[in-house]
Amino acid sequence: MSYLIISFSHKNTDIEMREKLAFGSDEDKDRFIRSILSNNVTKEAVLLSTCNRVEIITRSINIKSGAKLILEELAKYSGVDYALLYKRADIYDNDSAVHHIFSVASALDSLVIGETQIVGQLKDAFRFSQSKGHCSQKITRLMHFAFKCAATVRNATSLGTGSVSVASTAVAKAKDIIKDTCGVKALVIGAGEMSELTIKHLLSSGFDVILTSRxxxxxxxxxxxxxxxxxxxxxxxxxxxxxxIPVMITATSAPYPIITSDNTPDANFNRYWFDIAVPRDIDDIDKSGLNIYSVDDLQDIVNENMSLRAEQAKTAYSIVSKMSLEFYDWLKSLDIEPVVKTLYTKADDVIEKKVQHAIKKGFIKQEDEENIRKLCQTVITEYLHAPSKKLKSISKNMECDIVVGTIQNMFTSNSDEDSEQYKCEHLSKK
Incomplete structure (x- = not known):
């Protein structure tokens, strides 16, 4: 069983394709996840869809088949040709999948390095899959460690401080153009989280804000x-x-452009419009003095942001690499603990059975039962101490899976797939 992630982002697709791949509603997300889980190759799934990326995070029994089936379903949903999707997609499995999702959660794969929204968006996507029963133990463990990694990066670096969102980048661009923002009006369209961030940065930059929404x-x-x-x-x-109004920033969840040539009046002054929505809110409009910027057009500020944060990013990537290795060590240790526990449990069962049999046959007296049981447990504890210690040390070695699998077949039940879902302690933290 393997981790498989199929990724589309600003790195491998343009905004036109990302618009087609975007999932605008929970119903669309739920329907798509159900479709990829129905193939019996994909066993768990989380779907992250933001203005800059679509991440399909899964656990698959076959990487090649799983990726093909997922891309086929994505082609049906988006209307994008399968061959083009396959050509553009970044496909990660196992180690590379873990490293990738840790990088995404830590905002190292974002358009704006260190932007603070992505980990919250990933948590929301994970919560959604959990609520619908689309993911269980294996994905939960992966998400738990991804959020832990993001928190470690945030605490160890300054990447999460300052203005590092797409919204703040749009405002920074507007301020750079306008120069003196005192008394300059800025229109914000939409009343969601991105609009809230936009207003916050506009106000701190000296703009007078007007908000409108359906x-x-x-x-x-x-x-x-x-x-x-x-x-x-x-x-x-x-x-x-x-x-x-000279400055406008729009960030609605509309599935189609809300601003077209038909509802765009002429003006005798320069206007600067920033479309940070995906799909885009603004259609292709050609009017004198009108300058339209999409998320991809903010790359100059993004590049400056990246150069300023380069040293911090190096530290962050080293944390991601370290914690990717720790994740697999942790997974192996989780597999070892139930095995060790089962060995002791089965030994206790044997002791109980044999003590009761000995009493029944008259081999030992009833009043000696507790002392005999304690003696047997002491013998078993001492006998299993060395093997248990050895098992825990083996969890760090390459042969761990083989050894654990063999012992599970000999002493324990089949699999942990039906065990209680692992709880993520980082999920409640923003």
Whole structure:
């Protein structure tokens, strides 16, 4: 049984393809995960879909077949040709899969290195799969350690500090263009988490913020969370607002462009629009003085961000590599503990059976039962001490799987697949 991850991100796909691959609703995610689990090759799955990536994190009984079946289902969902998906996809298995997801969780694979949203998005994706019964022990263990790795990177480096999200990068670009932002209005479309971050950075950069959303109540509630004033405008005024305000940042979850040539008025001043949604909110529009930036167009600031964080990233990658190795050591130790426990449990069963038999036959007196049992347990403990210690040391060696498998076949039950789901202590932490 192997870990298999199929990854599409800003590194291997352009925004047009990422739009087609994006999953806009929980229903779409659930339907897709069910489809890949129905092939009996993929046993567990988590689907992460953000503005910059789609990660399909699975446990598979066959890497080659599993990857092929998943890409076929993805081709059906997205309408992208299978051959093109296969050509673009980054496919990771086992060691490389573990290293990759640890890097993703630690924000080292992000468009903006160190951005703080990705680990929360990964936790949300994991929670969703758990709630639907799409993942169990093996994926839970992987996610547990990925979140642990992300926390270690965050604590050991400064990558998680400062303005390091796509939203903050868009605002930084706007500020760089406008220069003096005092009194300059900026329109934010959408009332979700990304819009909240955008407003936060716009306010700290000196912009006057106007917020609009189809859900005016949600927009007003969001505006009320800020100490500084955020005006809320009716969504039906969108066209008028687009013709009056120089800076606009949109981050809705609409499955199609909400801003087109039809609702974009002309203006006699320069406008700077930032589309940080995937799928994109802004259609291809050609108007004088209108400058449109998508997430891919923010690469210049991203590159500067990466150069400033290069040394910190080296430290972070060394942590990821170290913890990837620790993960497998940990997995092996988890396999060893039940084996050792079962050896002692079965020995206790034999002691109980033999003591009761001896009493029944009159070999020992009833009043000596407790002392005889203690003596037997002392003998077994001493007898199993060396083998138990040896087993725990073997967990760090290459032959671990063979030895554990042999002992399990001799003394223990089949598999741990039906055991209680491993709980992730890092899941509740943001």
């Amino acid at each position: 859900d005016i109540k949600k927009a007003q509630n969001l505006a009320n969370t800020f100490e500084q004033n955020v005006d809320v405008a009716p969504y039906e005024n969108l066209t008028s607002l687009l013709g009056q």
